[in-house]
Amino acid sequence: MKIMKTALITGATSGIGEATAHSFAKKGFRLILTGRRPDRLNSTADLLKNEYAVEVVTLEFDVRNRQETETAISSIPCDFKAIDILVNNAGLAVGLSHIQDGDIDDWDRMIDTNIKGLLYVTRAVAPLMVTKGGGHIVNVGSIAGREVYENGGVYCATKHAVDALSKSMRTDMLANGIKVTNVCPGATETEFSTVRFKGDRERAKKVYEGYQALTANDIAEIITYIVTLPEHICINDILIMPSAQANAVKFNKIQT
Ligand code: NDP
Ligand code: 8X3
Numbered sequence: 001m002k003i004m005k006t007a008l009i010t011g012a013t014s015g016i017g018e019a020t021a022h023s024f025a026k027k028g029f030r031l032i033l034t035g036r037r038p039d040r041l042n043s044t045a046d047l048l049k050n051e052y053a054v055e056v057v058t059l060e061f062d063v064r065n066r067q068e069t070e071t072a073i074s075s076i077p078c079d080f081k082a083i084d085i086l087v088n089n090a091g092l093a094v095g096l097s098h099i100q101d102g103d104i105d106d107w108d109r110m111i112d113t114n115i116k117g118l119l120y121v122t123r124a125v126a127p128l129m130v131t132k133g134g135g136h137i138v139n140v141g142s143i144a145g146r147e148v149y150e151n152g153g154v155y156c157a158t159k160h161a162v163d164a165l166s167k168s169m170r171t172d173m174l175a176n177g178i179k180v181t182n183v184c185p186g187a188t189e190t191e192f193s194t195v196r197f198k199g200d201r202e203r204a205k206k207v208y209e210g211y212q213a214l215t216a217n218d219i220a221e222i223i224t225y226i227v228t229l230p231e232h233i234c235i236n237d238i239l240i241m242p243s244a245q246a247n248a249v250k251f252n253k254i255q256t
Helices: 015-026 038-052 066-074 104-132 153-172 192-196 201-207 216-227
Strands: 006-009 030-035 056-060 085-088 135-140 178-185 237-240
Touching: 006 015, 015 030, 015 038, 015 085, 015 216, 030 038, 038 056, 056 066, 066 104, 085 104, 104 135, 104 153, 104 178, 135 153, 135 216, 153 178, 178 216, 192 201, 216 237
Parallel strands: 006 030, 006 085, 030 056, 085 135, 135 178, 178 237
Antiparallel strands: none
């Protein structure tokens, strides 16, 4: 009998998280999808149930809220609690500014979501993996976790933290049979830049003009490859860039 994997994906209402939900559903995984927008969670869940006949549970919570996070994870139905894969994807950049001019509310949102939120979810899910004797945690880092760029200091710091936490988790949970992968995308066209520019879609669109950015689906397929490798293989760390991107700031753009 084929053993079905159960995966929890944070930030499954959009972009990389939503695409990963589709890619996992194609493999027949049982899904726990999370995010703050219930309409999107429900429509994705309905679509995946109809299209791939997979079981889907949705959890609406804000990863910044420790109590909400703990309550949501503990409400997962018993038969879904043996989680094989956790994709810590929920995250965001807000604003672009020099440190000396930075908006401290923006900093709080990034730190609370990208670092503390990832930790709250992991602290709630990892013990379930320890109990079942294994699992795979995929943290969505970034090129911003490898380099820093002007005006992006706090976002870059949060993604450097994801890099450090991925290494720590891999060390701490090695004896528990838990694999940890840090997936670091470069420019990927999602709602990311619209969020960074606080709803300014025109400005966001310009980020991806003149070259072929990665799609959410590109990253989702890579995550799916990583979590379906044989048990004895772990991709610890992977950096994925559009062919037209050399580093955080250098792009080969066609001038229009
Ligand atoms: P999107 O904005 O399209 O998706 C972000 C997801 O995160 C949404 O589903 C959103 O759900 C969720 N999220 C944000 N804040 C919270 C919160 N407080 N609580 C719960 N969920 C939250 O962007 P991407 O798909 O691009 O981003 C996914 C990850 O990829 C992020 O960690 C980002 O930093 C990273 N990344 C993105 C790159 C890019 O170029 N796009 C490159 C490198 C890394 P909701 O609003 O419903 O809560
Ligand atoms: C998102 C990519 O280059 O805007 O992590 O930081 S970048």
